[in-house]
Amino acid sequence: MVQTPVKQTNQELAILAVDLIRQAGCEYGDIRVCHYRKQSLSARDRSLSRLSDNVSSGFGVRVLLDGAWGFVASHRLTPEEITRVVNLAIETAKGSRLTQQNPIKLVPVEAYKDKYITPIQIDPFEVPIQEKAELLLNINDKFLSYGEQGIKKAYSFLSFGKEDKIFASTVGSVIEQTIYRSFPGMGCTAIANGDAKSRNYERPPLNTGYEHIDPADLLGNIERVAHEAVEKAYAPELTSGGKTTLILKPSNLFLTIHESVGHPTELDRVYGYEANFAGTSFATTDRLHKLQYAAPWVNLVADRTQPQGRSTMAYDDEGVPAQRWHIVKDGILNDYLTDRETAYRLGRGSSNGSAYADSWSSTPMVRIPNLGLEPGKPDDSHTATLEEMIADTEDGILIDGIGSYSIDQQRRNFQFGGDAFWQVKNGKVTKMLKNITYHSMTTDFWNSIDALGGESELVQCGTNMCGKGEPMQIAQMTHACVPVRVRDIHVGRAS
Incomplete structure (x- = not known):
């Protein structure tokens, strides 16, 4: 009976890389096994102008051999690829050493085995795209309702990120981290007085969940931002520096x-x-x-x-x-x-x-x-x-x-x-x-x-x-x- 090979976890692959680096006699080595997801939505006037939801996975290996760095990365998460990349990183370090004048040395670091996750209330990737798009279009529609005062363009965006990382090193560390990021913003352009001026409002980019978007805050600032954009178009310049x-x-x-x-x-x-x-x-x-x-x-x-x-x-x-x-x-x-x-x-x-x-x-x-x-x-x-x-x-x-x-x-x-x-x-x-x-x-x-x-x-x-x-x-x-x-x-x- 033919047995199906057991697929190794990312942590097991990371530990494999560290073992290989140690066996090669390197002074130091580490691996980061990462998975990234980035989602962005933006709207211009009454249309959704951008929607992207991208993922990227892979690993990068660093080795320090004879005082020189070697770094190689790959998107193939298999034991065979781990072995190939570690060997190539070692060869890269040997090549780097030929032109390096002074050997690289590192301060010590303790070994840690730990997990960390950004504290969040709402996972931004579980909120439906439709809900996010409707918020942006609603923001823009309210900006454009000030058209008679001079608001002719409106824009808004939402941006989210998630990083899943496993770090392992020859020091003995095995660290897993998950980082969440959220960032909303909006603005408008007034055309008046022979000039075009924009005014923006952003909630700062933070490591948190969808709760940071706060539609009430965004919608509550629209009137102020629109009026200031118009005022800006009519504003005088400095008469002198x-x-x-x-x-x-x-x-x-x-x-x-x-x-x-x-x-x-x-x-x-x-x-x-x-x-x-x-x-x-x-x-x-x-x-x-x-x-x-x-x-x-x-x-x-x-x-x-x-x-x-x-x-x-x-x-x-x-x-x-x-x-x-x-x-x-x-x-x-x-x-x-x-x-x-x-x-x-x-x-x-x-x-x-x-x-x-x-x-x-x-x-x-x-x-x-x-x-x-x-x-x-x-x-x-x-x-x-x-x-x-x-x-x-x-x-x-x-x-x-x-x-x-x-x-x-x-x-x-x-x-x-x-x-x-x-x-x-x-x-x-x-x-x-x-x-x-x-x-x-x-x-x-x-x-x-x-x-x-x-x-x-x-x-x-x-x-x-x-x-x-x-x-x-x-x-x-x-x-x-x-x-x-x-x-x-x-x-x-x-x-």
């Missing part, structure tokens, strides 16, 4: 955190291992614990344990536990974002768990985790509500949402726009403005903050589209922050 006071909402500030604090403190960028997408970094290691990055009352914290954070998980893609640590503490550059390799070069005893790969076919690299601005401390003279900041400002600009941006090759000099601008005069918001950018040097900007919102005004803004590397990988992270007031910042008209 120069220095002024800015009051930045979290919806704008998060991108400034991302570009001027997150990327400059990726340690692979600091060391010059990575220079794609805006270069290296001015925040070199000789400035650690010395550089006055920000005002003394400013603290910026990396936190992969943050509830619902877009980068939140129990372990990074090297099996390092999620952690929380200060990047800027009391205004001083305090630490970097590391993986096991860069942590060793820095002289650390461990990594802070910032390694991430966006696919089974990608090798892990240093990525920004959740990185946020701590709220102002109670009873501190620099802590103020948004209303108090406005009331205490004689002449300034209030900015909401993100727009265009640019930053130089060392992350020193930047320019940011926004989605909406209001003039502040004598302690009051007076009128809307348009086509404004602000620009500064990174450390000048962060040292010019004179007021921070308190804990009650903390908002978990973030991004689902951070590109890095060649070939490019996409990572996602939250930048929780509060409103801030920044003095003496250059502004000008956007071209």
Whole structure:
């Protein structure tokens, strides 16, 4: 009687790979067996313009042999393919060693056997497509009902993701993680006064279930967004540039955190291992614990344990536990974002768990985790509500949402726009403005903050589209922050 071969589980295949790597005498090796599902819906005006529901499965093997990396990936989840890929990764490491000047060394990590699942209330993939599509079309229909006022275009979207990952290493770790992601947004375009202006509203991308979509919140913001789009079309531009006071909402500030604090403190960028997408970094290691990055009352914290954070998980893609640590503490550059390799070069005893790969076919690299601005401390003279900041400002600009941006090759000099601008005069918001950018040097900007919102005004803004590397990988992270007031910042008209 012919017996049907027993199909091995993904965990058994992962353990097989680790055993083969050990038998080959490698210093270290790991495997990630991954399954991804991504679902996106978007609507334009009264039509569903996009519907995609994609899955991708495979595994990637890394080996460290004689101080050199070898990485190979495949979509075929069979014992035979595991064996072939491990052998090819070993041969790749041997080839890499021929041109490598200094051997790679890693900080140690403990062995973990664990499981983690993003806490959710509603599985987004169990909600019918029809229900999701009807929500988007309903949003757009309500936007277009303001056609007489000038609203001529409407758009909305829903985006969901699920990552199932098994990580196993020669250290002895076997870790299973399931990550859920949800992200809704909408907007409209007004055509009036010889101009066309858009206004957007997004609930931030978070690691949570369908409960984050909150149709009541989306529908409840339509009237405001539509009216502001029309007002924006009629708004005047700045009559002249120069220095002024800015009051930045979290919806704008998060991108400034991302570009001027997150990327400059990726340690692979600091060391010059990575220079794609805006270069290296001015925040070199000789400035650690010395550089006055920000005002003394400013603290910026990396936190992969943050509830619902877009980068939140129990372990990074090297099996390092999620952690929380200060990047800027009391205004001083305090630490970097590391993986096991860069942590060793820095002289650390461990990594802070910032390694991430966006696919089974990608090798892990240093990525920004959740990185946020701590709220102002109670009873501190620099802590103020948004209303108090406005009331205490004689002449300034209030900015909401993100727009265009640019930053130089060392992350020193930047320019940011926004989605909406209001003039502040004598302690009051007076009128809307348009086509404004602000620009500064990174450390000048962060040292010019004179007021921070308190804990009650903390908002978990973030991004689902951070590109890095060649070939490019996409990572996602939250930048929780509060409103801030920044003095003496250059502004000008956007071209």
